[in-house]
Amino acid sequence: MADVIRSTDAATVTPASGGITAPLGFRAGAVHCGIKASPSALDLAVLAAEAPVSAAALFTTNLAQAAPVTVSRAHIERTHGKARAVVVNSGCANACTGPEGLAHAARMAAETAAALGCAPDEVLVASTGVIGVALKIDRVASGITAAVAGMSRGGGSQAARAIMTTDPFPKEHAVTVRTAHGSFTVGGMAKGSGMIEPNMATMLGFLTTDAQVSPALLRKALQISARDTFNAITVDGECSTNDSLFALASGRSGVAIDEDSYPALVEGLLSVSRELAVGIVRGGEGATKVIAVTVSGARTVDEARRVARTIANSPLVKTAVHGADPNWGRIVAAAGRSGVMFDINRLTVHVGGTLLFERGLPHDESAPLAAEHLKNDAVQIDVNLGSGSGVSATIWTCDLSAEYVRINGEYRT
Amino acid sequence: MADVIRSTDAATVTPASGGITAPLGFRAGAVHCGIKASPSALDLAVLAAEAPVSAAALFTTNLAQAAPVTVSRAHIERTHGKARAVVVNSGCANACTGPEGLAHAARMAAETAAALGCAPDEVLVASTGVIGVALKIDRVASGITAAVAGMSRGGGSQAARAIMTTDPFPKEHAVTVRTAHGSFTVGGMAKGSGMIEPNMATMLGFLTTDAQVSPALLRKALQISARDTFNAITVDGECSTNDSLFALASGRSGVAIDEDSYPALVEGLLSVSRELAVGIVRGGEGATKVIAVTVSGARTVDEARRVARTIANSPLVKTAVHGADPNWGRIVAAAGRSGVMFDINRLTVHVGGTLLFERGLPHDESAPLAAEHLKNDAVQIDVNLGSGSGVSATIWTCDLSAEYVRINGEYRT
Numbered sequence: 001m002a003d004v005i006r007s008t009d010a011a012t013v014t015p016a017s018g019g020i021t022a023p024l025g026f027r028a029g030a031v032h033c034g035i036k037a038s039p040s041a042l043d044l045a046v047l048a049a050e051a052p053v054s055a056a057a058l059f060t061t062n063l064a065q066a067a068p069v070t071v072s073r074a075h076i077e078r079t080h081g082k083a084r085a086v087v088v089n090s091g092c093a094n095a096c097t098g099p100e101g102l103a104h105a106a107r108m109a110a111e112t113a114a115a116l117g118c119a120p121d122e123v124l125v126a127s128t129g130v131i132g133v134a135l136k137i138d139r140v141a142s143g144i145t146a147a148v149a150g151m152s153r154g155g156g157s158q159a160a161r162a163i164m165t166t167d168p169f170p171k172e173h174a175v176t177v178r179t180a181h182g183s184f185t186v187g188g189m190a191k192g193s194g195m196i197e198p199n200m201a202t203m204l205g206f207l208t209t210d211a212q213v214s215p216a217l218l219r220k221a222l223q224i225s226a227r228d229t230f231n232a233i234t235v236d237g238e239c240s241t242n243d244s245l246f247a248l249a250s251g252r253s254g255v256a257i258d259e260d261s262y263p264a265l266v267e268g269l270l271s272v273s274r275e276l277a278v279g280i281v282r283g284g285e286g287a288t289k290v291i292a293v294t295v296s297g298a299r300t301v302d303e304a305r306r307v308a309r310t311i312a313n314s315p316l317v318k319t320a321v322h323g324a325d326p327n328w329g330r331i332v333a334a335a336g337r338s339g340v341m342f343d344i345n346r347l348t349v350h351v352g353g354t355l356l357f358e359r360g361l362p363h364d365e366s367a368p369l370a371a372e373h374l375k376n377d378a379v380q381i382d383v384n385l386g387s388g389s390g391v392s393a394t395i396w397t398c399d400l401s402a403e404y405v406r407i408n409g410e411y412r413t
Numbered sequence: 414m415a416d417v418i419r420s421t422d423a424a425t426v427t428p429a430s431g432g433i434t435a436p437l438g439f440r441a442g443a444v445h446c447g448i449k450a451s452p453s454a455l456d457l458a459v460l461a462a463e464a465p466v467s468a469a470a471l472f473t474t475n476l477a478q479a480a481p482v483t484v485s486r487a488h489i490e491r492t493h494g495k496a497r498a499v500v501v502n503s504g505c506a507n508a509c510t511g512p513e514g515l516a517h518a519a520r521m522a523a524e525t526a527a528a529l530g531c532a533p534d535e536v537l538v539a540s541t542g543v544i545g546v547a548l549k550i551d552r553v554a555s556g557i558t559a560a561v562a563g564m565s566r567g568g569g570s571q572a573a574r575a576i577m578t579t580d581p582f583p584k585e586h587a588v589t590v591r592t593a594h595g596s597f598t599v600g601g602m603a604k605g606s607g608m609i610e611p612n613m614a615t616m617l618g619f620l621t622t623d624a625q626v627s628p629a630l631l632r633k634a635l636q637i638s639a640r641d642t643f644n645a646i647t648v649d650g651e652c653s654t655n656d657s658l659f660a661l662a663s664g665r666s667g668v669a670i671d672e673d674s675y676p677a678l679v680e681g682l683l684s685v686s687r688e689l690a691v692g693i694v695r696g697g698e699g700a701t702k703v704i705a706v707t708v709s710g711a712r713t714v715d716e717a718r719r720v721a722r723t724i725a726n727s728p729l730v731k732t733a734v735h736g737a738d739p740n741w742g743r744i745v746a747a748a749g750r751s752g753v754m755f756d757i758n759r760l761t762v763h764v765g766g767t768l769l770f771e772r773g774l775p776h777d778e779s780a781p782l783a784a785e786h787l788k789n790d791a792v793q794i795d796v797n798l799g800s801g802s803g804v805s806a807t808i809w810t811c812d813l814s815a816e817y818v819r820i821n822g823e824y825r826t
Contacts, residue, residue: 064749064757073429098774131742132775243747319821328511329544333654336477344477358743361511362545402815405732 003025004269011264012178013271017170021156022187023210025049028155030162033143035091035129035136042162044143046112047206048085048151052122053250055083055218060228060243066095067105067246068125075109075121076181081215084122086206087112087144088163090191091151093128094135095388096243104135111141115148126204126244128191129165138214153181160189163204166407167191170277177211177268179261184211184253190230192280203280205230205245207272211265212251221266229273232305233281233396234312281396289377291321295335296392297384303340304393307383310338311395320402321379326370328356335383346386418810423667425591425676426684432585433568434624435600438462438663441568443575446535446556448504448542448549455575457556459525461498461564463534464661471639473656479508481538482657488522488534494606496629497535497620499659500525501576502558503604507540507548508654519547524554528561539617539657541604542578573602576617579820580604581791584692589742590624590681597624597666600679603643605693616693618658620685624678635660642686645718646809647725648692690814694809699816702790704734708748709805710797716753717806720796723751724808725727731813734792739783741769744811748796757801765792 021028030045032038057076059069076083087108094101109123116123122228127135160170174187181393188207207222230245257265276387293312298304311317319354320327328349335347349357351371354366373379379399433714434441443449443458470489474481490494500521506512522536540548573583587600601620619634635658643658659683670678695703705724711717724730727747733740741762748760762770765786767779786792792812 061754062749064745092744096742096770096773096775100770132770132777199820215538241742241749292559319818322818323821329654332477332509333544335477336475336654342476357509357545359511360509362509364545390793402816402818404728405735405813405815405818 004163011267013175013267016174016176016185016356018174018187018248019156019189020047020187020206020208021153022174023185023208023250023252025210025252026248027151027153028159029147029151030155030158031143031146031150033146034139035089041175042076042158043087043091044140044147045162046085046087046144046147046151047159047208048116049248049250052079052082052084052118052214053142053248054215054218055081055124056222057213058125058222058245060241062241064096064241066093066127067097067101068094068127070102071105071109071243072124072126072244075124078121081219082122083124083248084118084249085112085116086124086126088126088142088204089135090163090165091129092127092133093129093131093242096132101135104137107137108140108144112148113143115145124246125295126242126246128163128204128242131241146178153296156187156189163189163191165191166285168283171276171283172336173272173275175268175271177264179255179264181261182253182255184209184255184268186272188272188276190280192283203230205273205276207247207269208250209265209268210250210253211255213249213257213265214252217262218247218249220385221262223271224266225269225273229252229270229277232394233277234309279398281398284398285407286401287398288401289321289379289399291379291381291397291399292394293381293383293397294392294394295383295385297386297388298340298391299387299389301391301393304391305395307335307340307385308393308395310334311381311383312397317401318397321374321400322399322401324371324374325352326356326367326374328362331381331383332357342385342387348384348386350382417726424680426588426680429587429589431587431600432569432573432602433460433588433621434566434598436621436663437666438623438665439621439661440564440566441572442560442564443568443571444556444559444563444755446559447552448502455571456504457502457553457560458572459498459500459557459560460565460572460577460621461529461561462661462663465495465497465531466610466661467626467628467631468494468537469635470537470761471635471658471662473654475654477509477654479540479655480510480514481504481507481540482655483515484518484522485539485657488537491534494632495535496537496661497531498525498529499537499539499661502505502548502553503576503578503695504542505540505548506544506547506655507543508544510545510547513547517550520550521553521557521754524557525561528558536658539655539659541576541617541655544654547801568582569600569602575600576604578604579652579698581696584689584696586685586688588681588684590677592668592677594674595666595668596670598674599685601685601689602786603693605696608703616643616656618686618689620682622662622678622681623664623666624662624668624670625660625666626670626678628676631660631662634675634682637679638682640809642683642690645807646690647722682694691809696698696809697811698754698820699814700811702734702792702812704792704794704810704812705807706796706810707802707807708793708796708798710799710801711753711804712800712802714804714806717804718808720748720751720753720798721806721808723747724794724796725810728813731810735812735814736788737787739764739769739780739786740776744794744796745770755798755800761797761799763795
């Protein structure tokens, strides 16, 4: 709890156009190299800085880690947080592919390094798609050469498309952060869909900034900003073999971040990450609504998160929201099985600001009002545990629809 | 681990006809009292012994406990494990109903006691159905009088129907246990459907036996047999406010159970409980297949259960099975995020006996054979963690279908 994020008078954050190439010093290129079947579907992207820059990364906590995760982790450790580029493919996760998969991930880095003229260690690798299938590595190698050759300052949007799998829309965002010492930009792109859960679970995120910051401080800011954004979303409680979140800082704005101006960097990363993370939920498989579950009155933030996550992952809550049913009973039951202790008689449940449960009893007269709110595509559930302190946490999720079942019952075969 | 259950030469277990009234000394009656809308739908049942007998019960671990749970727990503690009867209604859970709900549950016991001529403490109470709605207690009271008046030795099957909510079929079973000292019978009934998870999560189970056993030994046998049956099933990972499992022992067979013959009682309870528990899964909301997930090669039984439960609750695994897709990648990924440590290179995955994953690599040539198995309505998934010891655990679950979403999006409104 050393890092409390506050609005600071010193920094204002406003939306900017573009995504990962909005900050100065980055270019991106994307191609169809032949992993996806459709010839019009982009499936490979390269994001590069002009020289090795500060880099940070967070990876999946799943024991079954894909080859690109193993390779990227080794690279960023070896360079002590420096990277020139990130290479990403979609359509194939390069996971559960054994020694051959590791060789393929290493070759992706080597081909990118050769095209850019840097060391292979300075390239980070990410893959997303089907598990257990070998990469068509020769096609990928040709694709890398083409993608690097086609890189441009405006290439961010194409890259955001190239990393999609079952995502219904690309996700990119950028903001300008103004401080007393000058302005810098933060940009980003992400892919999500099924198998999303907190702690880097099947999701790829890429953040860039032209602020100047040390690798250590960038890593710290990335961890803080991910906690309440990328790590606060869940589509189905699943966790993937490939989840990775990368941040690169070019320094090209000339604005240097130190311990004092660090909150401004965190605010910029938070703002972009929140937009991308909620976008991942909105684009969750079969999702028709984004649900924000806010739990307050918990004894600790961890307990608030645990209750919020249990409610957000409850299939009964998610189907009720899908059907616009203000079923507070399912919310109370999910909170009750979260493993967090509280007094049921002090619990309150609001849906869309309407009180539905208090002192152990329902307010069913308010159900029609709450049902109206549930017809929106953004739903707010508030639970107060009544355990005293003022701490709270929010987890974002989506509703559970028959379409989710259809997509996941038919995806691979 | 003191209680290892073995097949004993001394006992043989064979199926018998009937359910809770198959053992000697029990009668049951069921009526439509007016909780459910349809006049032909039974919604209240009473099960009674001829006198107070040994009784044991296990209850939901949810913090939000329904009134009948609170009342039954108090009653069985006060009588030190003696009960004359159980009264059950369906259609209304009497949960989140405050002091009025507690009064209603107490009155259900009192009305039953009055009709039978016993103390109210000697009656246990269970309710299942919608949460947060008050019982129509006067109708319930009239129903109790009628149900007791209509009790018979053949009333078990009617009772099994009266406890159903969205269950597609009634669940009852009985077995005869033959020992060197004579034979006794074990019977049971259960209701399940959505909101089923291990540790007594939205499920009602009732077991009867005419063996003669102390309350303490009956409780121990109930806990042991529930561990690998009622507590080893999951439909959607949910846990309810009302889950309860009751056991009554009339002693009318004349066969006395002591520490030596105790395994015979456990085998009888296990046999009936397994049949009922798998029946609950088979009748899970929208279920088309029963999936047995067996995890072996774990370091401890608890770790085996944890991995099996994570796989069994995975929406991606459940939708893949629904679509008959031998997607071992989702099984590996679920195992990997279970929190149990293992070496991914020693993990093996079999589906229907077909090896699909070994030494970090898939056997996709076997996928068509596994896909054939997945078309059955009983599916077997075997995961070996390769961590040495011989311990294993099985969790039963069902597939996830679009029908589950339909039922739970429309159930209450």
